[in-house]
Amino acid sequence: MNSTFENNVLTIYPEGNIDTTNAEEVGKEFEEIRAAHPEGAVVLDMDNLKYISSAGLRQILKFKKREKEFSIINCSSEIYEIFEITGFAEMMDVRKGYRHVSVDGCEVIGEGSNGVVYRLNPDTIIKVYKNNDALEDIKRERELAKTALVLGVNTAIPFDVVKVGDKYGSVFELLSAKSLTKLIIQDPENKEKYVKVFADMLKEIHGTEVKPGILPSGKQTALGWAEWLKDYLPEETYTKLHKLIEDVPESNHMLHGDYHTSNVHYANNEAILIDMDTLATGNPIFEFASIYLAYKGYGELDHAAVEKFLKIDWDTADYVLNKLVDLYFEDKDDDYKKEVMEKARVIGYTRALRRTIKRTPDQTELIDYYKKQLIECVDKVDSLAV
Amino acid sequence: MEINKKLEEEVLSIELVGRLDTTTAPELETELKSSLEGVKELVIDLKDLDYISSAGLRVLLFAQKTMNNQGTMKVTNAKPEIMEVFEITGFTDILTIE
Numbered sequence: 026m027n028s029t030f031e032n033n034v035l036t037i038y039p040e041g042n043i044d045t046t047n048a049e050e051v052g053k054e055f056e057e058i059r060a061a062h063p064e065g066a067v068v069l070d071m072d073n074l075k076y077i078s079s080a081g082l083r084q085i086l087k088f089k090k091r092e093k094e095f096s097i098i099n100c101s102s103e104i105y106e107i108f109e110i111t112g113f114a115e116m117m118d119v120r121k122g123y124r125h126v127s128v129d130g131c132e133v134i135g136e137g138s139n140g141v142v143y144r145l146n147p148d149t150i151i152k153v154y155k156n157n158d159a160l161e162d163i164k165r166e167r168e169l170a171k172t173a174l175v176l177g178v179n180t181a182i183p184f185d186v187v188k189v190g191d192k193y194g195s196v197f198e199l200l201s202a203k204s205l206t207k208l209i210i211q212d213p214e215n216k217e218k219y220v221k222v223f224a225d226m227l228k229e230i231h232g233t234e235v236k237p238g239i240l241p242s243g244k245q246t247a248l249g250w251a252e253w254l255k256d257y258l259p260e261e262t263y264t265k266l267h268k269l270i271e272d273v274p275e276s277n278h279m280l281h282g283d284y285h286t287s288n289v290h291y292a293n294n295e296a297i298l299i300d301m302d303t304l305a306t307g308n309p310i311f312e313f314a315s316i317y318l319a320y321k322g323y324g325e326l327d328h329a330a331v332e333k334f335l336k337i338d339w340d341t342a343d344y345v346l347n348k349l350v351d352l353y354f355e356d357k358d359d360d361y362k363k364e365v366m367e368k369a370r371v372i373g374y375t376r377a378l379r380r381t382i383k384r385t386p387d388q389t390e391l392i393d394y395y396k397k398q399l400i401e402c403v404d405k406v407d408s409l410a411v
Numbered sequence: 412m413e414i415n416k417k418l419e420e421e422v423l424s425i426e427l428v429g430r431l432d433t434t435t436a437p438e439l440e441t442e443l444k445s446s447l448e449g450v451k452e453l454v455i456d457l458k459d460l461d462y463i464s465s466a467g468l469r470v471l472l473f474a475q476k477t478m479n480n481q482g483t484m485k486v487t488n489a490k491p492e493i494m495e496v497f498e499i500t501g502f503t504d505i506l507t508i509e
Contacts, residue, residue, distance in 0.1 A: 102495075148433040148466045171501035179472075182465045185499045198465035 026051070028058045033065035040073035043081030052084035059088075066094035071104055072122055082111060089117055098122065123188040126196075128153060144199060149184065153194040160186070163195045166302040169240075170197075173301055176233050178279070179226075180298045200299070202292030206336055209286060209345070219291070220345055224352035226289050226296045231309050233279040243280050243307030244273050247314070247372050250379045257382065262400050266375065269403070273308050273410045280305045280312045285319045285335060286345060310411045313350070313365060314372035320346035322373045326394055354411075367402060368409045374399035414442055421451035421482070428459040431467030440470045443477070451482035458488035463496055475506055485509055 027038040037058055043051050059067065069085070077085075089095045099122030100108065108114045128143045128151060135142035140154040154163060163186055170183040184196035203211075205219045212219075247270050255263055281288070282303030290297045305311070320342045324331030328339040335342055350362050378395040381388055412435035413428035423446060431439065447453065453474060463471075471486070478484035485507040489497065497503045 106491075146464070148464050175501045175504040177476075182468050182472075182500050184465070184496075198469070 026054050026058065028062075030062040030065070034068055035059065035062045035065055036068045036070050038070050038073060040075075042076040042078075043074070043084070044076065044078035045080045048078070048080035048084050051081065052087060055084065055088045059091075066096070067092050068095075069097045070099050071097060071101070072099040074101075074104055077104060077107055079111075082107070082113065085113070086116075096120070101125075123186055123193070126151065126187040126189050126194060128189055128194075145196060148199050148201075149196055150199045151187070151189070151194045151196050153189045153192050155192070157192060160193050162302070163193055167195055169304045170301040172235070172239060173233075173279070173298070173304065176235065176279070178230055178233055178298060179296060180301060200290045200292075200297055202290035202295070202297055205286035205289045205291055205296075208291060209341065210337060213341075216341070216344065217348065219286070220348040221352055222291055222296050223286055223289055223345070224349050226298060227281075227284060227312070227349070227353060230279050230281050230284075230298070231312070234277050235279050235306050237277055237306075240279070240304050240306045242275060243282070243305040243311030244270060244275060246305065247311055247375065250372075250375045253379050254375065254382075257378070257396065259400065262403050266371070266399075266403050269371065269406065269409050272408060273310065275306075276308050277306050278309075280307050280309070282312070282315065284312055284316055286337075287335070308410045310365070310368050310409050311372060313369035313411070314376065316346065316349065317366065317369040317373040318377055322370070322377050325398075326391055364406075365411050367406050368411060370398065371402045371406055371409060374402060412438065414439060416442070416446065418446070418450075421449065422454065423447070423450045423452070424454045424456060426456045426459065430462040430464075431460060431470070432462060432464040433466040436464070436466035436470045439467075440473060443470070443474055447474070447477055447481075450478075453478050453482070453484040455484070455486045456488055457486060457490070457493055460490065460493055463493055468496070468500060468502060471502070471506065483507070 026040065029036045035058070037055065039051065067088070085097075096118035097108070098120045100119060101122065102124065105114070105119065105121045108119045113119060126145070128145070131143035131145060131151075133141060134144050134150065139156060139159065140152050142150055142152045145151045167183045167186060170180055173180050174182065181200055182198035184198070187194045187196060205223055208219050209216045248267070251263070251266050251270055258266070281298065282305050283300055288298060288300045290299060319335065320331065323334065324339060324342070331342050332338055337345070350365055354362050354365060374395050378392065378399055381392050381395060386392075412430055415426040415428070417424045425442075427439070429435070455471070455474070475484055487509045489508060494508075497506065497508065
């Protein structure tokens with residue numbers, strides 16, 4: 026039986042079956058391993074345990090009785106059930122492990138920079154992450170999706186985090202719907218209808234209240250961008266920009282954070298939102314700032330930047346952006362809608378300027394452009410909230 | 412999958428038998444769409460349901476949203492395997508489970 030002793034924790038790895046034929050022997054082995062490292066806590070890692078009978082359970086109980094700090098981790102569903110039925114799960118700290126899933130023979134339906142997406146069965150997908158350090162991010166995204174779903178936002182149903190070989194995977198509902206981007210391209214005559222779906226979903230998101238403390242604040246993020254730019258902006262602009270953002274009241278309403286037509290899927294008169302890792306809370310203007318960038322701001326000097334990201338042409342992107350603002354603020358007049366766009370540009374250019382200086386400092390033309398736009402926009406507006 | 416319906420005044424009880432998955436979920440959705448009108452209480456009995464996939468969960472979500480506007484809904488007698496799916500997906504916080 027393998028074991029490790031690290032950070033004052035002795036971890037033992039039982040494997041295969043433990044039943045009447047070998048339980049005594051396993052018990053003895055526990056004693057021997059413990060005798061070699063008598064200090065610290067004991068952890069039984071059950072990742073490779075296939076079956077345990079009552080004779081095996083008796084050995085675990087015997088072991089546990091001698092210990093102060095004793096836990097059992099990484100149990101498969103079957104092993105965990107045995108601990109549960111026998112009451113062991115109440116007597117000691119027993120934890121389930123990640124379910125093991127194989128993607129052998131599964132159809133690859135997408136590949137991104139951080140992982141590969143497979144069709145796991147007819148209605149679920151699994152995203153297998155390349156980087157094992159991603160576990161915290163995977164768990165976070167899953168929790169956010171679950172939070173949104175429970176709050177009533179229609180999103181792809183998140184299942185569990187699993188292990189695929191030595192990598193981590195995240196299981197989600199497979200949507201049979203098409204993205205609004207695809208629908209707008211395939212069926213341009215009905216594009217207004219699709220933007221309406223896009224606007225309604227956005228209103229639904231912004232109408233959803235979230236308990237404080239669960240999601241990051243859009244305002245604080247924007248303040249961070251502005252503060253980063255302190256030495257790059259004229260003092261007057263910086264001071265006003267900072268105050269403008271500071272004056273936006275905090276809000277517990279949900280923001281998506283990466284809202285574009287490829288992240289909303291639609292079928293059977295139902296819209297479903299995906300990509301929940303950027304959820305935040307705050308005034309809708311922070312959302313409109315990022316939408317402005319995606320549909321216009323990033324492509325103002327080179328339209329291809331927007332077209333490449335959204336996979337729709339510049340004119341269609343412009344149409345979607347204007348129609349979205351039009352429908353979202355349908356009860357407001359044209360001056361108000363123009364103002365919304367100005368406000369969105371203030372925060373949008375703040376983000377774009379910081380991002381360009383950070384990521385591609387040699388793009389001086391673009392940096393000068395964003396800076397000039399930001400200075401002009403900040404001068405024009407006197408509040409940001411919408 | 413088998414769907415057994417019983418309507419008593421404004422209470423609709425539905426018993427699901429077998430597997431609620433991508434092939435059978437549309438059947439349940441059609442059934443619900445045609446029979447929820449005027450229903451004040453919907454009870455979905457899962458004692459004989461062996462498996463539920465995401466397509467099945469989505470139909471339950473549809474039922475819950477519909478009933479939110481016109482009455483109440485509860486899900487009863489789910490087996491441990493089904494309960495586990497409800498737990499990992501957050502459905503324990505969306506549905507009323509007894």
